Structure formats: C-alpha cells, structure tokens
Amino acid sequence: MSTTKPVHKRRSEKSRRAIYDAALALVAEVGYPRTTVEGIAARAGVGKQTIYRWWSSKADVLLEAFLDLAYESGQDPEQRQEQPEYAIPDTGDLAADLKAVLRATVDELRDPRFEGPSRALAAEGVVDEELGRAVVAKLLEPSLQLYADRLRAAQDAGEIRPDLDPRIALELFVSPLAQRWLQRTAPFSYEYTDTLVDYALHGLAPR
Amino acid sequence: MSTTKPVHKRRSEKSRRAIYDAALALVAEVGYPRTTVEGIAARAGVGKQTIYRWWSSKADVLLEAFLDLAYESGQDPEQRQEQPEYAIPDTGDLAADLKAVLRATVDELRDPRFEGPSRALAAEGVVDEELGRAVVAKLLEPSLQLYADRLRAAQDAGEIRPDLDPRIALELFVSPLAQRWLQRTAPFSYEYTDTLVDYALHGLAPR
Amino acid sequence: MSTTKPVHKRRSEKSRRAIYDAALALVAEVGYPRTTVEGIAARAGVGKQTIYRWWSSKADVLLEAFLDLAYESGQDPEQRQEQPEYAIPDTGDLAADLKAVLRATVDELRDPRFEGPSRALAAEGVVDEELGRAVVAKLLEPSLQLYADRLRAAQDAGEIRPDLDPRIALELFVSPLAQRWLQRTAPFSYEYTDTLVDYALHGLAPR
Amino acid sequence: MSTTKPVHKRRSEKSRRAIYDAALALVAEVGYPRTTVEGIAARAGVGKQTIYRWWSSKADVLLEAFLDLAYESGQDPEQRQEQPEYAIPDTGDLAADLKAVLRATVDELRDPRFEGPSRALAAEGVVDEELGRAVVAKLLEPSLQLYADRLRAAQDAGEIRPDLDPRIALELFVSPLAQRWLQRTAPFSYEYTDTLVDYALHGLAPR
DNA sequence: TGATAACCGAGACGGTACGTCCTGTCTTGAG
DNA sequence: CTCAAGACAGGACGTACCGTCTCGGTTATCA
Numbered sequence: 001m002s003t004t005k006p007v008h009k010r011r012s013e014k015s016r017r018a019i020y021d022a023a024l025a026l027v028a029e030v031g032y033p034r035t036t037v038e039g040i041a042a043r044a045g046v047g048k049q050t051i052y053r054w055w056s057s058k059a060d061v062l063l064e065a066f067l068d069l070a071y072e073s074g075q076d077p078e079q080r081q082e083q084p085e086y087a088i089p090d091t092g093d094l095a096a097d098l099k100a101v102l103r104a105t106v107d108e109l110r111d112p113r114f115e116g117p118s119r120a121l122a123a124e125g126v127v128d129e130e131l132g133r134a135v136v137a138k139l140l141e142p143s144l145q146l147y148a149d150r151l152r153a154a155q156d157a158g159e160i161r162p163d164l165d166p167r168i169a170l171e172l173f174v175s176p177l178a179q180r181w182l183q184r185t186a187p188f189s190y191e192y193t194d195t196l197v198d199y200a201l202h203g204l205a206p207r
Numbered sequence: 208m209s210t211t212k213p214v215h216k217r218r219s220e221k222s223r224r225a226i227y228d229a230a231l232a233l234v235a236e237v238g239y240p241r242t243t244v245e246g247i248a249a250r251a252g253v254g255k256q257t258i259y260r261w262w263s264s265k266a267d268v269l270l271e272a273f274l275d276l277a278y279e280s281g282q283d284p285e286q287r288q289e290q291p292e293y294a295i296p297d298t299g300d301l302a303a304d305l306k307a308v309l310r311a312t313v314d315e316l317r318d319p320r321f322e323g324p325s326r327a328l329a330a331e332g333v334v335d336e337e338l339g340r341a342v343v344a345k346l347l348e349p350s351l352q353l354y355a356d357r358l359r360a361a362q363d364a365g366e367i368r369p370d371l372d373p374r375i376a377l378e379l380f381v382s383p384l385a386q387r388w389l390q391r392t393a394p395f396s397y398e399y400t401d402t403l404v405d406y407a408l409h410g411l412a413p414r
Numbered sequence: 415m416s417t418t419k420p421v422h423k424r425r426s427e428k429s430r431r432a433i434y435d436a437a438l439a440l441v442a443e444v445g446y447p448r449t450t451v452e453g454i455a456a457r458a459g460v461g462k463q464t465i466y467r468w469w470s471s472k473a474d475v476l477l478e479a480f481l482d483l484a485y486e487s488g489q490d491p492e493q494r495q496e497q498p499e500y501a502i503p504d505t506g507d508l509a510a511d512l513k514a515v516l517r518a519t520v521d522e523l524r525d526p527r528f529e530g531p532s533r534a535l536a537a538e539g540v541v542d543e544e545l546g547r548a549v550v551a552k553l554l555e556p557s558l559q560l561y562a563d564r565l566r567a568a569q570d571a572g573e574i575r576p577d578l579d580p581r582i583a584l585e586l587f588v589s590p591l592a593q594r595w596l597q598r599t600a601p602f603s604y605e606y607t608d609t610l611v612d613y614a615l616h617g618l619a620p621r
Numbered sequence: 622m623s624t625t626k627p628v629h630k631r632r633s634e635k636s637r638r639a640i641y642d643a644a645l646a647l648v649a650e651v652g653y654p655r656t657t658v659e660g661i662a663a664r665a666g667v668g669k670q671t672i673y674r675w676w677s678s679k680a681d682v683l684l685e686a687f688l689d690l691a692y693e694s695g696q697d698p699e700q701r702q703e704q705p706e707y708a709i710p711d712t713g714d715l716a717a718d719l720k721a722v723l724r725a726t727v728d729e730l731r732d733p734r735f736e737g738p739s740r741a742l743a744a745e746g747v748v749d750e751e752l753g754r755a756v757v758a759k760l761l762e763p764s765l766q767l768y769a770d771r772l773r774a775a776q777d778a779g780e781i782r783p784d785l786d787p788r789i790a791l792e793l794f795v796s797p798l799a800q801r802w803l804q805r806t807a808p809f810s811y812e813y814t815d816t817l818v819d820y821a822l823h824g825l826a827p828r
Numbered sequence: 829t830g831a832t833a834a835c836c837g838a839g840a841c842g843g844t845a846c847g848t849c850c851t852g853t854c855t856t857g858a859g
Numbered sequence: 860c861t862c863a864a865g866a867c868a869g870g871a872c873g874t875a876c877c878g879t880c881t882c883g884g885t886t887a888t889c890a
Contacts, residue, residue: 038870049841537747541741543805574827596747617825
C-alpha cells in the first residue's frame with residue numbers, strides 16, 4: 001500500500017506523471033475494471049516493473065493519481081503550497097453555508113473527470129479493507145473535518161445544540177448524499193441537498 | 208443479467224443449489240475478487256457452461272445466491288411462502304421502533320455469512336450500473352419501503368411532520384449507518400444507531 | 415517431457431500442426447534462442463496455454479515438430495506406414511556403401527530446413543539431460559542402429575573383423591562427422607567423409 | 622566478444638576475479654541456463670555495468686572464467702608461466718601414449734568443476750557461431766594440436782602411415798569420445814577409450 | 829598536489845518473455 | 860436438450876532478466 005512504499009530519490013518524476021495521466025485517462029475512457037496495469041504501462045510508455053516497483057496494485061496507482069489530481073486541480077499551478085487551506089465558509093447562516101457546500105459537492109461528483117476514479121476507489125475500498133482505510137484517510141477525512149469544524153463553530157455561535165457530536169451530526173446530510181451517488185437510488189439535485197439540510201437541522205419530529 | 212435469463216423447465220435444481228452454495232462459500236472463504244466462475248463450477252461439481260447458461264457473470268450468480276440465502280434464512284423451511292410479510296413494528300413510539308430495527312440491522316451486517324457477499328455486491332454495484340440497479344431493487348428497496356411505510360404511519364399519528372417526504376427522511380438514519388459499514392469510518396454500535404435516531408428526529412438546531 | 419505427456423482424444427489436430435509449423439518456421443527465421451513460446455503461439459494463432467498443455471518447454475515442442483517433419487518428409491503422404499523401413503544399402507562393398515550414406519548425411523545436414531532445429535536440439539540436449547536422452551533415443555538411435563546392422567552384415571560377409579563391437583566401430587566415422595558439423599572445426603565435404611571411411615576401415619597403422 | 626574488449630589499466634582485478642568465481646559457482650550450482658548476468662553481478666558484489674563493460678554476454682564471461690580456471694589449475698601458482706608447455710608423451714609406443722592421454726581426458730571431463738561450464742560452452746557454441754569459434758580456438762585447438770604433433774612424430778617414427786592427414790586421423794578417437802560425453806549415449810570408461818585407440822590404429826577391416 | 833576522468837556499486841528504467849490463471853465459447857459423449 | 864468435463868483463443872497477471880542509463884563515491888594518472 002502507498003503508506004509503506006519506498007521513497008527513493010532515483011525515482012523518475014517523468015514516469016510518475018505519465019503513469020498518473022495514463023491511469024486517469026484509462027479509467028475515464030474504458031472504466032476501472034477494464035483498466036489494466038499492462039494498459040497503464042503501455043499508455044504511459046513505461047515498463048510494467050516501474051509500476052510494480054512503486055505501487056502494489058492498480059487501485060493503489062489510481063488512489064495516488066486521484067490524490068494528485070485533486071491536489072493539482074485545487075491549486076494555482078504557479079504558486080503551489082504544501083497543503084490547500086480550504087474551509088467551509090462561515091457567513092453566520094449555517095443552513096445557507098451547508099447548502100452551498102453540498103451544491104458544490106454535487107457539481108464535483110458529476111464532473112466526469114472525477115466520477116470514474118471516485119466510484120472505482122469507493123468500490124474497491126468497500127472490499128479491500130487496507131485500500132478502504134487509505135481512501136477514507138486521504139480522500140474523505142480532510143473534507144469531513146471541514147464539516148466538523150464548521151459545525152463546531154455553529155455550536156459556539158448557538159446555531160446548533162451544544163451537546164451534539166459534530167462527527168455524527170455531519171453524517172445526517174453527508175451520508176445520504178454519498179449513498180444516493182453510490183447507489184443511484186434517486187435523483188441527485190440541488191433540491192435534494194437543500195432538503196437534506198433542512199430535515200437535518202430541524203429534525204423530523206414536529207416542533 | 209438475471210432479468211433476461213432463460214427460464215427453462217429442464218433446469219437442474221440440484222446444480223442450482225450447488226452453485227449457490229459454492230458461490231457463497233467461496234466469497235466467504237477467499238473473498239469476492241478471488242472467487243472465480245471456474246472455482247464455483249469446480250466446487251459445485253458442475254460444468255462451467257452450466258453457470259454461463261443461466262447467469263451472465265459471477266456478480267449475477269452471487270446476487271441470486273444471496274437473495275436465496277436471505278429468503279431462506281427468513282423462512283421456516285417447512286412452510287415457505289412466496290414472499291415474507293415483514294413490517295417494522297408500530298408500538299406508537301417511533302423512536303423506540305426505529306432504534307430496535309436499526310439494532311437488528313447492525314447485528315445482521317455483522318453476521319459473517321452476510322458480510323462478505325453484501326460488501327461484494329455493494330462494491331460491484333457501485334461500478335457496474337446494471338448490477339447496482341438490480342441490487343438496489345431486489346435487496347435494498349423492500350427494506351427501505353418498510354421504513355417509508357412506518358414513517359408514513361408516524362405522520363398519520365402526528366409523530367413526525369406531515370410535509371416530510373418519507374423516502375428522504377428515512378435516509379437521515381439509514382444512510383449514515385450504511386456509510387459507516389461500507390467505509391469502516393467509525394465504530395458500528397447500538398449507541399451509534401440510537402444517537403442517529405435522536406439526532407434525526409429532533410434535528411441539530413436548538414428548539 | 416514428451417514421454418509423459420497426457421495423450422488425450424480431445425486434442426485439436428489443427429492446433430498441433432499449426433504449432434509445429436510455427437515452431438519450425440521461427441527457428442529457421444530467427445534462430446532458436448530468439449524463438450519464444452509466445453511467438454510460436456502468436457504465429458500459430460493459438461493460446462499460449464494450448465502449448466503449455468501439451469508440451470513442457472519450447473525444446474520439447476521443437477523436438478516433436480522436428481520428429482514430425484522427419485517422419486513426414488520421409489513418407490509418401492498418400493500411403494503412410496507406421497514406421498519407415500529404411501536400411502543402409504548392402505552392395506557387398508562396405509566402403510562404397512558407407513561413403514554413399516555419409517554423403518547423403520552431409521547433404522541433409524546442409525539442408526537449411528534441418529540445420530536450425532538440429533543444432534538447437536543438439537545444443538539443448540547437451541545441457542538438459544532429459545531432453546538429451548529423448549533426442550538421442552528418438553532422433554539418433556534409429557539411424558545409428560542402421561549403421562550397426564550394416565556393420566554386422568559386413569562381419570558376416572567377412573568384410574570387417576568378427577571381434578569388433580559394431581556400436582563402437584560405427585563411431586569411428588559417424589562421430590567425427592557429427593563433431594565437425596557441431597563445432598564447425600573444418601570443412602564439411604564428400605572428400606572428408608570418404609577419407610573418414612578409408613581411415614576407419616584400414617586403420618592408422620601401416621600394414 | 623572477448624577479442625574486442627577494451628584493455629584498460631584501470632580495470633579492477635578484484636572485480637574480475639570475483640566475477641569469474643561467481644560465474645563458475647553459479648553454473649556449477651544452478652546450471653548455465655539459470656545463471657544470469659544479474660545473478661553473477663549480485664554474487665560477485667559488482668554492478669551489472671561492470672560486467673557489460675568488459676564482456677559482451679554471459680557466455681563470454683563464462684568462456685574467460687573457464688579459460689582462467691583451466692590456466693590456473695594447470696599451473697603451480699607460485700611460478701606461473703605465460704603458457705603451459707604440455708605435450709603428449711612420446712614413449713615410442715603410440716597406442717600406449719594415446720590410451721594414457723585419453724584416460725586422463727576421461728577423468729577431467731568427469732571432474733564436476735569442469736563438467737558444468739564445459740557443457741554450457743559446448744552447447745552455446747553449437748548455436749552461436751561466434752562463440753563456437755572462440756571456444757574451439759581457445760579451448761580445443763591447443764589440445765588438438767598436441768594430438769596432431771604426436772601423430773606427426775609417430776609418422777616420422779613409422780608407427781603410422783605417412784600419407785595420413787594427422788588432423789583427420791586424430792578425430793577417429795577424439796571425436797567419438799567427445800560425442801559420448803556430450804550425448805551421454807553410452808558409458809564413458811577407460812575400456813572404451815582403449816578400444817577406440819585399438820580400432821582406430823588397426824582399422825575395422827581384417828588384415 | 830590537485831583536477832579530472834575512468835571505473836566502480838547500486839539500481840531505476842523501457843522492454844520482452846515467462847509460466848499461470850481465468851474468461852467466455854465450443855465440443856464431446858453420457859443420460 | 861441438459862449436463863460434467865475440459866480444450867480452445869485470448870488476454871492479463873506479477874516476476875525475472877535483459878541491456879542501457881544515471882547517480883554519487885572512490886581511485887589513480889597526469890598537469
């Protein structure tokens with residue numbers, strides 16, 4: 001897995017980039033199951049061993065390629081920092097802020113560049129525990145933490161109840177969104193996310 | 208896909224059963240990715256063609272095997288009906304009823320006989336749209352409808368707000384549970400499901 | 415090795431022939447070391463497994479292909495017998511008979527269709543004992559026995575000394591010829607083989 | 622090939638020795654085909670490039686390693702000369718002299734240190750013409766010349782017929798011995814070599 | 829007495845082939 | 860016509876080596 005990979009100085013940066021590009025392109029073009037290590041190597045103009053030297057599986061390659069894509073696409077390529085400093089906006093209106101962020105998430109999950117790899121990693125992670133944990137830790141956790149932070153701020157501002165566990169509270173709107181996307185159970189719209197926020201904030205019971 | 212399979216009278220019932228058993232056993236023993244059609248055929252003492260004649264893929268075999276398992280395990284084998292007539296209990300206390308059902312779901316998802324096949328089908332469905340829709344329709348939909356029915360009853364009883372869409376409302380507690388299980392993001396306990404019900408019913412905002 | 419291969423009825427005759435043809439053609443065109451199992455399979459329009467199912471190595475394929483070639487080329491394809499009934503001619507003049515046969519051998523060893531495979535099998539047999547024994551038994555032994563038979567007849571006719579061991583005696587002219595061919599130590603001509611026969615029959619010592 | 626290798630003074634003697642030792646050891650232990658350049662380099666504690674800098678192939682390495690071994694084992698390590706001055710003894714009894722030398726050859730070919738590399742070089746030479754010529758010139762030719770010299774002396778002494786070509790005459794006993802060894806066609810004994818000498822000297826025909 | 833160039837170990841690289849595994853199709857012979 | 864058995868063409872797997880190519884770190888002349 002990527003966490004234990006040897007970090008070597010002799011590694012070819014050019015090959016790494018070519019492998020990322022090839023992997024993402026193939027997943028987008030033919031889908032994850034029909035993407036093969038052999039195909040990635042051929043498309044990247046690289047020997048298969050160069051892939052196996054640095055990654056343990058095609059899922060591992062794709063995870064890193066996707067992380068790299070996410071990292072780069074969120075950065076001004078001119079002046080890149082070590083880590084992006086995103087945060088969910090805090091306008092003082094929690095409902096509005098959450099709806100805005102969830103709408104942005106809807107857009108992102110519909111972006112065809114992201115959809116293929118995201119689904120593939122999610123699926124593989126369901127079955128491969130090691131990969132699953134890596135996906136959660138590297139891909140999901142940072143975003144979830146932003147929600148938790150925003151909810152904590154809302155607690156301080158008295159917008160939500162002080163006794164709530166923010167890590168559970170955020171699941172009330174984040175998990176339904178993720179489920180709908182993964183399982184295609186129902187339409188995936190701004191209206192839906194807005195509704196989720198309303199339901200979650202005010203509860204199902206009458207008041 | 209299983210919807211288009213030829214329904215033939217000459218079909219060997221013994222082979223069908225042997226194939227289901229072999230498929231479930233292999234998924235449990237070596238995991239879904241290392242389960243192969245060839246392996247299922249060999250273990251079932253069946254020719255490969257017999258599998259390909261009736262199912263289109265190993266995912267299809269597994270889906271039917273799992274449906275069969277779920278059907279049989281919920282039935283008294285002596286007096287089996289066409290379809291089980293389950294319903295979520297209605298004691299008049301919605302919170303208590305939901306907590307009880309979710310606790311039962313937790314138990315079921317922890318059953319090792321179910322875990323392997325369930326994860327495999329969930330994962331495959333994420334990536335293979337056709338299978339995904341079949342899994343949702345045959346495996347999930349019946350259960351979800353039970354939740355929707357119970358929420359509708361609760362609306363009639365004035366336990367929850369009348370303007371809610373029950374199909375969305377149920378996601379507030381069902382989806383977080385599913386996500387935690389699929390992604391192993393956090394412990395999977397009665398305490399957690401109880402909390403979900405409380406948060407969902409009463410909302411995050413102070414009242 | 416070919417002696418232990420499973421003899422199955424379901425075997426595809428068409429594939430077998432295509433593999434033989436491809437193997438012989440490749441050895442002739444690119445040489446034995448650059449002939450690969452993969453290449454044979456591709457050229458024969460056959461899966462690699464079909465080769466590995468019936469032969470244990472490329473040497474084994476080539477041995478059988480070559481035996482088949484030798485068998486077929488010595489046969490009238492219309493009316494083929496189980497085993498060719500060759501014999502060294504017996505005109506009553508041993509020297510003349512041997513010279514004639516050795517000249518024919520020179521011609522055969524120069525035939526480009528035979529040279530490549532023959533060298534390859536000889537070389538491989540030097541290093542791989544199992545193959546070596548198979549080559550000797552199937553390829554060489556029949557011919558050597560013909561020499562032994564002719565020498566035995568010559569003994570009966572009083573042409574050579576009655577106390578000789580024919581299996582050793584024949585080596586005096588056969589082995590030098592083989593060595594020259596294998597090691598390219600010197601020209602390979604009718605004159606040379608004639609000389610060998612003379613030296614061997616009359617000895618090196620003066621009489 | 623070794624004839625074109627750069628002759629540089631900066632060359633590391635230690636590496637050269639380590640490479641020879643590793644090559645001979647590996648051929649003895651795992652056989653020639655499973656001996657690899659990479660394996661030789663690893664065992665010798667040497668970079669691969671150091672091998673490719675000085676030799677063109679593993680066969681080339683082995684040829685030089687073997688020549689070195691032959692040279693050293695035939696030398697008093699204290700007082701080494703450029704070239705050993707061997708000769709076949711001349712006691713005046715040609716048959717006895719040849720039998721003695723051939724018996725010594727039998728012993729040498731049975732020495733396990735020599736057997737592996739010798740077979741490997743012989744086999745490779747059958748298929749690779751360039752290497753074959755090098756093997757013959759450097760390994761065989763010197764010995765063959767000794768036989769030719771001894772036969773020439775025997776001609777002068779009237780022990781054998783004056784019109785014989787010694788380079789062909791010697792093949793009558795040397796080639797059968799080599800063939801038996803290479804092809805394992807039959808036992809390889811003193812009795813056999815003695816017989817060869819008798820047959821060759823006195824001929825097959827009655828006198 | 830440095831400077832500098834070749835040699836050295838190490839090992840990554842683009843490749844080729846290996847021998848195995850599995851796919852989905854096809855064929856055979858028994859029931 | 861179904862079935863068990865299993866051969867078939869095909870294709871991907873992950874591994875082993877090939878021969879080439881840097882990379883720093885010694886040597887060992889010669890300037």
